[in-house]
Amino acid sequence: MTAVVAPPTTDGLSVRGLSVRFGGLVAVDNLDLDAPEGRLTGLIGPNGAGKTTTFDACSGLNTPSEGSVHLFGNDVSRLGPPARAQRGLGRTFQRMELFNSLSVADNVALGREAAMAGSNVLRQIVASRHEQDEMMEAAAGAMELCGISDLADRRASALSTGQRRLVELARALAGRFRILLLDEPSSGLDHNETARFGDILERVMAERGVGLLLVEHDMSLVMRVCHHVYVLDFGKLIFEGSTDDIRDSEIVRAAYLGAEEV
Amino acid sequence: MLERLARALRGVSLAMSIVATIGILLAIQGVAVMRYGPRTLTMPAYLPTRSIRMVGVNVGLDQIITFLVALVAATGLYLFFRYSRMGVAMRGVVDDPDLLALNRVSPVRARRWAWFLGSSFAALSGVLIAPVLGLEAFVLTLLVVQAFGAAAIGRFSSLPLTYLGGLAVGVGASLSTKFVASVPSLRGLPSSFPFLVLFVTLLVLPRRLLVDSGAAVASPPPHTHSLPPRVARGGLVLGAGVALLVPWIVGARLPVYTNAVIYVLVFLSLRLLVRTSNQVSLAHAGFAAVGAAAFAHFTHAGLPWPLALLAAGLVGVPVGAVVAIPAIRMSGLYLAIATFGFGILLEQLIYPQSFMFGANGSLAVPRPHVSGVDLASDRGFYYVALTVAVLASVVVAWIHRSRLGRLLRGLADSPTALATHGADTKVTLVIVFCISAFLAALAGALFGALTGSIDGTPFGSFSSIYWLAILAVAGNGLIAPAFVAGIFIAVVPAYITNHTIIDLFPVMFGMSAIGNAIMSTRGSPFAGWLQGASIRSAGRADRSPVRDRMIIQEVAA
Numbered sequence: 001m002t003a004v005v006a007p008p009t010t011d012g013l014s015v016r017g018l019s020v021r022f023g024g025l026v027a028v029d030n031l032d033l034d035a036p037e038g039r040l041t042g043l044i045g046p047n048g049a050g051k052t053t054t055f056d057a058c059s060g061l062n063t064p065s066e067g068s069v070h071l072f073g074n075d076v077s078r079l080g081p082p083a084r085a086q087r088g089l090g091r092t093f094q095r096m097e098l099f100n101s102l103s104v105a106d107n108v109a110l111g112r113e114a115a116m117a118g119s120n121v122l123r124q125i126v127a128s129r130h131e132q133d134e135m136m137e138a139a140a141g142a143m144e145l146c147g148i149s150d151l152a153d154r155r156a157s158a159l160s161t162g163q164r165r166l167v168e169l170a171r172a173l174a175g176r177f178r179i180l181l182l183d184e185p186s187s188g189l190d191h192n193e194t195a196r197f198g199d200i201l202e203r204v205m206a207e208r209g210v211g212l213l214l215v216e217h218d219m220s221l222v223m224r225v226c227h228h229v230y231v232l233d234f235g236k237l238i239f240e241g242s243t244d245d246i247r248d249s250e251i252v253r254a255a256y257l258g259a260e261e262v
Numbered sequence: 263m264l265e266r267l268a269r270a271l272r273g274v275s276l277a278m279s280i281v282a283t284i285g286i287l288l289a290i291q292g293v294a295v296m297r298y299g300p301r302t303l304t305m306p307a308y309l310p311t312r313s314i315r316m317v318g319v320n321v322g323l324d325q326i327i328t329f330l331v332a333l334v335a336a337t338g339l340y341l342f343f344r345y346s347r348m349g350v351a352m353r354g355v356v357d358d359p360d361l362l363a364l365n366r367v368s369p370v371r372a373r374r375w376a377w378f379l380g381s382s383f384a385a386l387s388g389v390l391i392a393p394v395l396g397l398e399a400f401v402l403t404l405l406v407v408q409a410f411g412a413a414a415i416g417r418f419s420s421l422p423l424t425y426l427g428g429l430a431v432g433v434g435a436s437l438s439t440k441f442v443a444s445v446p447s448l449r450g451l452p453s454s455f456p457f458l459v460l461f462v463t464l465l466v467l468p469r470r471l472l473v474d475s476g477a478a479v480a481s482p483p484p485h486t487h488s489l490p491p492r493v494a495r496g497g498l499v500l501g502a503g504v505a506l507l508v509p510w511i512v513g514a515r516l517p518v519y520t521n522a523v524i525y526v527l528v529f530l531s532l533r534l535l536v537r538t539s540n541q542v543s544l545a546h547a548g549f550a551a552v553g554a555a556a557f558a559h560f561t562h563a564g565l566p567w568p569l570a571l572l573a574a575g576l577v578g579v580p581v582g583a584v585v586a587i588p589a590i591r592m593s594g595l596y597l598a599i600a601t602f603g604f605g606i607l608l609e610q611l612i613y614p615q616s617f618m619f620g621a622n623g624s625l626a627v628p629r630p631h632v633s634g635v636d637l638a639s640d641r642g643f644y645y646v647a648l649t650v651a652v653l654a655s656v657v658v659a660w661i662h663r664s665r666l667g668r669l670l671r672g673l674a675d676s677p678t679a680l681a682t683h684g685a686d687t688k689v690t691l692v693i694v695f696c697i698s699a700f701l702a703a704l705a706g707a708l709f710g711a712l713t714g715s716i717d718g719t720p721f722g723s724f725s726s727i728y729w730l731a732i733l734a735v736a737g738n739g740l741i742a743p744a745f746v747a748g749i750f751i752a753v754v755p756a757y758i759t760n761h762t763i764i765d766l767f768p769v770m771f772g773m774s775a776i777g778n779a780i781m782s783t784r785g786s787p788f789a790g791w792l793q794g795a796s797i798r799s800a801g802r803a804d805r806s807p808v809r810d811r812m813i814i815q816e817v818a819a
């Protein structure tokens with residue numbers, strides 16, 4: 001009764017048969033997932049379901065015990081994080097990995113500059129004029145898109161959580177990524193901030209045409225912006241479908257309600 | 263008391279917590295040296311020394327007792343961690359103190375117990391070892407580093423394996439004594455064997471075991487002084503004026519100032535590595551020694567003086583690259599220990615080789631000669647050293663403004679973010695270690711030229727620790743602290759004749775290094791307030807699962 005697994009998509013991120021173990025714990029269990037360019041894909045599930053672990057496996061931060069990760073049809077399973085980023089995969093972090101001692105503008109600019117530096121010794125040391133201009137332009141555009149231009153000179157560590165989330169998003173948007181993984185970008189935001197965040201995501205989709213894979217606890221945001229949603233529970237894919245399908249699904253509701261008793 | 267300190271240091275950047283640890287080490291060691299003198303105290307053997315024959319080998323009764331005590335202690339610890347509530351709590355505090363607090367186990371109590379146990383076991387082993395090795399603060403400190411080798415074999419988690427590791431290291435060191443008797447060039451092997459084990463084990467252990475858990479959450483201190491540019495420029499002009507006039511003011515003490523100027527290179531090198539990039543190197547004295555030796559050889563081979571200097575710096579580069587390997591694989595305390603182990607290896611295995619300081623252990627080093635210009639006199643050489651130091655300062659300042667500078671500061675804050683945005687952080691690390699080693703090697707070469715001859719003594723592995731502690735107290739700026747630190751280490755002692763005060767120096771530097779490391783998170787009251795505010799708002803991040811479910815029900819309805 002094994003379902004036939006579709007071949008990896010060529011227009012975005014594909015995960016096939018992914019399993020990640022921590023000692024005896026199977027954090028992600030035989031997961032198949034696609035996040036194509038130009039679409040907003042949701043990845044939801046209760047705390048500890050394995051969403052962040054899946055992201056880490058996609059960006060090369062952990063070592064899966066089985067399975068493969070593909071970017072635009074190429075198997076990138078054996079590449080390190082920088083090489084995957086060079087091929088168009090960017091991300092943000094649930095625990096926010098900002099450059100705290102740098103200004104907001106420098107944070108965002110580094111989002112582009114890191115990719116320019118790559119793994120070449122000379123390019124890590126000096127930036128050409130041309131690159132410098134390109135970097136500044138990308139940073140200004142990304143800050144504008146996220147509405148944080150007025151924070152440019154503030155130190156990243158001195159901002160509120162909501163502002164920091166936006167800085168991290170802007171930093172990822174300054175890079176030339178074609179697929180972005182966003183890990184709980186609205187956690188720590190209040191109701192208004194979350195609504196604004198939804199607007200920004202929709203603008204990003206409209207203006208950039210990138211593919212977004214969104215891990216999110218705020219179901220109203222997910223229902224509002226996502227095209228397609230995957231639901232994880234205890235590392236297993238328990239449901240996948242459109243937002244309408246999710247709404248009607250008994251399985252999903254049970255998974256969330258089941259967590260309540262714990 | 264140590265628990266208090268450990269708590270105060272939570273949330274300090276990794277490099278600064280190492281600095282504080284080093285500060286404690288220097289302070290305690292300094293006090294011990296002041297109290298008991300630098301010589302070895304011998305301790306009467308208090309255990310019976312009769313020996314008995316066991317499987318054909320003479321074994322002292324005292325050794326058997328020691329062995330048994332260690333075995334009992336290890337077993338006791340093993341059971342304690344395995345089965346007692348407090349033991350489990352102590353393991354938990356490493357992973358997540360906040361989670362532990364949720365389960366109504368006080369992390370403070372657990373940590374206090376950990377320190378208590380740790381200190382008493384250290385004291386017990388000190389008592390056991392004293393009759394064998396004698397009491398000398400330095401030797402006992404080295405012992406702790408060696409013990410890390412054993413702990414590394416136990417993968418920092420398995421007590422039984424650690425016990426076996428300790429035995430293996432000890433037996434290996436003794437066996438190597440026999441082996442070495444026939445190969446004179448490896449004289450240093452037995453004493454450096456534990457460090458070899460340590461360095462190699464740390465290199466082959468799986469990487470995930472070597473990432474400091476409970477990594478810093480707070481941000482490192484601001485990278486630049488907020489001095490108004492006018493003041494900064496004024497200070498620069500004043501400093502430059504004083505620096506130029508020094509040879510006409512200080513008289514016969516001039517070499518002391520030249521020494522300080524050379525130290526500027528060392529501190530610039532450390533500044534770039536430790537404060538800019540949040541890395542640690544306790545092998546810097548080794549870099550300097552390699553530079554000094556290479557410089558002596560190059561000048562003897564007839565290379566022109568400036569070229570020989572440059573080449574000596576370049577010889578340091580591959581050594582720096584070697585030290586970058588542990589930096590790629592580990593951070594924080596593990597990195598500090600690994601680089602310190604590497605420094606000791608260099609000192610004990612490499613310094614005595616004839617390709618370092620010659621067959622007699624000492625080489626003559628010339629000063630530059632240019633006809634018509636006086637560069638070789640004390641006065642002339644001061645200006646030579648000053649020129650090199652100023653050039654190096656300019657280069658370091660330039661690096662800070664360049665792409666590399668931004669990458670290094672990014673590396674200090676979040677290597678993960680840097681990597682996931684496309685920069686290969688391994689390359690960045692190798693670059694900064696190479697530049698740092700280059701500068702330190704230059705300094706080594708100039709030290710040699712200053713004194714006229716060079717041997718291994720100024721480059722003892724403990725110098726690296728001392729240097730790092732002094733850098734930590736020299737302030738937060740970019741270039742100025744290097745000069746301040748240079749004056750601290752070279753000039754100030756020359757004006758103090760009272761020996762008690764000189765002995766107090768390590769203690770003072772140690773103490774202020776601790777203080778500085780703790781203060782590094784506090785910063786100005788305003789910054790503290792902001793930080794508090796961001797923490798308070800971060801509190802909201804933990805949205806309750808109940809609300810999630812309410813939302814999903816709302817949506818479903």
Ligand SMILES: Nc1ncnc2c1ncn2[C@@H]1O[C@H](COP(=O)(O)OP(=O)(O)O)[C@@H](O)[C@H]1O
Nearest residue numbers: 022025027045046047048049050051052053054
């Ligand atoms: N580094 C790790 N070591 C051990 N267990 C881990 C590690 N990271 C995550 N886990 C475990 O894996 C499971 C999935 O975690 P995670 O992916 O963070 O969940 P989510 O992001 O969906 O909340 C959890 O049970 C978590 O405790």
Ligand SMILES: [Mg+2]
Nearest residue numbers: 051052053094
């Ligand atoms: Mg998560």
